[in-house]
Amino acid sequence: MNSSTSSSKTGGAGMLAGPEWKVLLSLALLLLGTEVVLRLNERRLSVDVDHIRSAPRLAGEITQDAKALPGVLKILFMGNSSIRRGIDAKVLEEEFRVKYGRAVKSYFFYPDGGNIVAWRWAWRRYFAAPGCRPDLVVICGGASHFDDGKLDPRLLASYYVSAEDSWDCAWRQLSGAEERLEFFAAEASLSYASRKRVARRVMDVLMPHNREVLFEMVSQAEKNAAAHTKAPRTQAPTSEALRALLQDLRGKGLKAAIVAVPNLNGYEVPPQRVRTIAEAGAAFIDLRTVPGIDAAHYFDKAHLDAAGAVIFTRALCAALQEAAH
Structure with missing residues (x-):
């Protein structure tokens, strides 16, 4: 009887093991399939993803142009949506040609939400190859974009x-x-890294206006929090990531410029940050306030409209002409 009971228990355990392994195998195959599908179609998740994944091609273009266009001023801009909307490449190149008699080619790397942490590591990943030598690297940001902080x-x-x-x-x-x-x-795992973007795409299909609603909810929450939080910042923001990036650029013998871009609300630049820029041999271009740009030239607090972009670009050209010398 004991033998029979023992055998029965063993058989029961074996019966459970089969379905369990099938479930685990199915999950593993599902994860593997998701990974393959995402790796083949990741760029379709958003324009921003496609832009970031195009960085190696952009670096390759700069490398080729370094040899093919010896007389052309090659400028790599790094930033975020504030320069994607705020710099008009055609106006920039035309302004340099007409006003300064210089041919210019511009290259842009501006991931959404980009900040100094993203730019510092992205430079090393995509643009630090020996042959990738723009004549000038221009890093643009405002408010807190140059503060040491965290990124997901x-x-x-x-x-x-x-x-x-x-x-x-x-x-x-x-x-x-x-x-x-x-x-x-x-x-x-790309599927793990991209799960938030995938979730947003699914929600876009199920609820077409969900992003606008969420944006309004977050904006209102931030306003409410700001209204009840009046404690001043007790410590000035640090700039170690900026220092590291500028040291990388200087080590390659590249010229660099840091641009403080306009913002409707205005903001301060810590004096320590200006010193960090100067110590690295880079130029600091303060365009927080540009003559001719007023509240009507913003379509939100941080982004210029098309007319504002033209004014800002022309002001930027004059500063870059000096920085490129």
Whole structure:
């Protein structure tokens, strides 16, 4: 009887093991399939993803032009949506040609939500190759874009940090085991790194106006929080990521300029940051206020309309002409 009972229990365990393994195998195949589909179609997730993934092509173009266009001033702009909308490339090139008698070719890397953390690591991943030598690297931002801070570990791993820099970034840029685990998981799995973007695309289909509603909700929440939070900042923001990027550029013998872009609300630039820029041998271009640009030239607090972009671009050209010498 004991033998029979034991055999019965063993058989029951074996019957359970079969379905369990089938479930696990199905999940593994589902994850693998998702990974393959995303790797083949990731660029369709958004215009921003396509732009970031085009960075190696952009770096290759700069490398080719360094040899093919020796007399042309080649300017790489790094920033975010504030320059995607705020700099008119045609006006910039025409202004240089007519006003300064110089041929210019501009290149742009401006991921949505880009800040100094993203630009610092993206430079190393995409543009630090020996042959990629723009004549001038112009890094544009406003308000807090140059403050040392954090970026989503999944975005860092998937879009900005190279495999060679992954350990250095994980220990230097991130804090805590959870953030580092997220970072390495996103580095290994595109489906993990992209799950928020995928979720947004699904919601766009199910609820076409959900982004506008969420934007209004977040904006109102921020206004309410600001109204009840009057405590002043007790410590000035630091600029170590900016310092590291400028040191990389200087080490390659490249000229660099930091541009403070206009914002409807205005903002301060810490004196320590200006000193950091000067110590690195870079130019600081203060265009927070540009003559001719007023509130009517903004379609929101941070982005210029087309007319404002023309005015800003022309003002920028005059400053870049000096920085390029």
